[in-house]
Amino acid sequence: MVDALTGVGAGVGAKLAPLEIPVTRTLIVSGAIASRDYQDVHHDAELAKEKGSPDIFMNILTTNGLVGRYITDHFGPASVLRKVAIRLGAPNYPGDTMVLTGTVTEVEDGSGVSDGGGATVVVRIIGVNGLGTHVTGTVTVTLPSLASPANPTSTPSRPSASGRPA
Secondary structure, three states: OEEEOOOOOOOOOOEEEEEEEEHHHHHHHHHHHHOOOOOOOOOOOHHHHHHOOOOOOOHHHHOOOOOHHHHHHHHHOOOOEEEEEEOOOOOOOOOOOOEEEEEEEEOOOOOOOOEEEEEEEEEEEEEOOOOOOEEEEEEEEEEEOOOOOOOOOOOOOOOOOOOEEE
16 A cells, blocks of 8 residues: 555555565676675685685675665665665675565655655665675665656556566
8 A cells, every 4th residue: 555645655664575686696796896896705705715704795885786776676766765874794695595674664755845855764674694684774765756747646666576567
C-alpha cells in the first residue's frame, strides 16, 4: 500500500523486500577498479593471503554503491540519495551472498520543501553474508513529489532485483 501524500509504502516500520547479491570475484575486482581503489587485497588473492586474509574482499565503496542501488531500486529512479552512512563488519569474500534488508524509520511528507521534492525517508539497512553482518547503516532519500510536472500521476515504482518493474 502506498500513502497518497508521501508515496511511501506503509510508512514508518515498512520493510523493504530483501535483495540477494552474489559476491563474485568479478564484482569485487570491478567495484574496486571503478572506485579507483587499487589496494591489492581487493584484486590479488595471493597478496591478500600474505596479509592474513583468506581471499580478496569487497571494498567499502562497492558496498556503499550496492546499498544505494538497493534504495533506488525500491523507491524508483527519480529518488535522490541525500545521505548514506554505513559501517562495515564481516568481509564480503568471493562465493558468498550478501542479503540487504531495510526498514523505514522516518518519513517527512515534504511539505514546505522549496526544491519541489516529495517525502524524505530514512531507511535503516542491514547486509548479511555467511560470516555475519557485513554492513549496517542508514540512508536518507528524497522521493519525487507526486504532484510534480515530471511525475504528474505516478507513484514511485519498485523494480525487481533485475532492474525491470516488479
